[in-house]
Amino acid sequence: MSTTTVADVIAALETAYPPELAESWDAVGLVCGDPAEPVTRVLVCVDVVGETVAEAAELGAQLIVAHHPLLLRGVHGVGTDTAKGRLVHRMIRTGTALYCAHTNADSATPGVSDALAVALGLRVLRPLAPHAADPTTGIGRIGELPSAEPFAEFVARVGRALPPTVPGVLGAGDPDRPIRTVAVSGGAGDGYLGAATAAGVDAYVTADLRHHPAGEHLETGPAAPALVGITHWASEWPWCRQASAVIDAAGAGNVDVHVSTRCTDPWTLRAG
Incomplete structure (x- = not known):
């Protein structure tokens, strides 16, 4: 049985969601991780936040595929004294790559x-x-x-x-x-x-x-x-199932794809 790599999954995603469809201001593609690393488990989600990064670690996923970019605006460092820096360091420590498909997935x-x-x-x-x-x-x-x-x-x-x-x-x-x-x-x-x-x-x-x-x-x-x-x-959550089907096809049965159901809306309380 052949091994599926991060690069293989990216190739399938970029066939489905061509990067050239992304808006000029957008930041799509591989954010962190080694394209040559093997993948047996992937988490698909809308947002890269502490909860979904933790979910990927719990699952033992080697790759997160997210809709929203983690680093949309220019940054000059990813120190752990920043919220996004902490996420980057956590993914590196757990060997989890991150790939984002944003406005290219919107337009495809x-x-x-x-x-x-x-x-x-x-x-x-x-x-x-x-x-x-x-x-x-x-x-x-x-x-x-x-x-x-x-x-x-x-x-x-x-x-x-x-x-x-x-x-x-x-x-x-x-x-x-x-x-x-x-x-x-x-x-x-x-x-x-x-x-x-x-x-x-x-x-x-x-x-x-x-x-x-x-x-x-x-x-x-x-x-x-x-x-x-x-x-x-x-x-945008229904897209996660669509993207998971793309990854399933690319993995040819070698990759276990999980769609995150954890709500990452910022709103957690309602009165009245």
């Missing part, structure tokens, strides 16, 4: 928003904001339900489809409005409110919706899509 087909759309029971039609060079790729997805359902039922559908979080799922719109066409964007997506409106969809599902952009959007009139607000982690 299938990618982050495809996973979200599928989780909600949508048939994906096209990207919400397609790339000019390749309109089959891009940010967000537009999809449709098998049949129309009231907005209140659709919000409940979203709540059932995604892992529970303390903030939960919020809806903004007429509860009786029929919903058939839906735009989704994993992660912070209020920058695509205009694109969702232009697409003529009935509802838009995304994370980190801010007060003023959401309110101004709804004030544009009854044709504006109803809004469903979810947490950032929940919106």
Whole structure:
């Protein structure tokens, strides 16, 4: 039986999520670890935080595959007197490599928003904001339900489809409005409110919706899509299962892939 290496897993991930699709400001790829090291166990997660790094160590994983970069902005050191430095040192000590696929996974087909759309029971039609060079790729997805359902039922559908979080799922719109066409964007997506409106969809599902952009959007009139607000982690968690399937195929049965179910949203309490 052949050995699967960190480099083998990276090659599979970069075929599925080409690095050239990443935004210019992004930081994707191998963060720490030796590409030549063998891999028998991988942890896939959204965020590289103390909890998921500890989970990888508990599992004996030689590789963490994360959506969000650990070192997105320029750093001049990774001393253990910083939060991220402590994580880097812990991964090195436990022999755990880290690979991140961020906006390249957002834009790839299938990618982050495809996973979200599928989780909600949508048939994906096209990207919400397609790339000019390749309109089959891009940010967000537009999809449709098998049949129309009231907005209140659709919000409940979203709540059932995604892992529970303390903030939960919020809806903004007429509860009786029929919903058939839906735009989704994993992660912070209020920058695509205009694109969702232009697409003529009935509802838009995304994370980190801010007060003023959401309110101004709804004030544009009854044709504006109803809004469903979810947490950032929940919106991107379905991608973990998609990425795990990519790794499974690359490992040819040699790699045990675990999807982390530990909620890494920062919100842990709710009053009222």
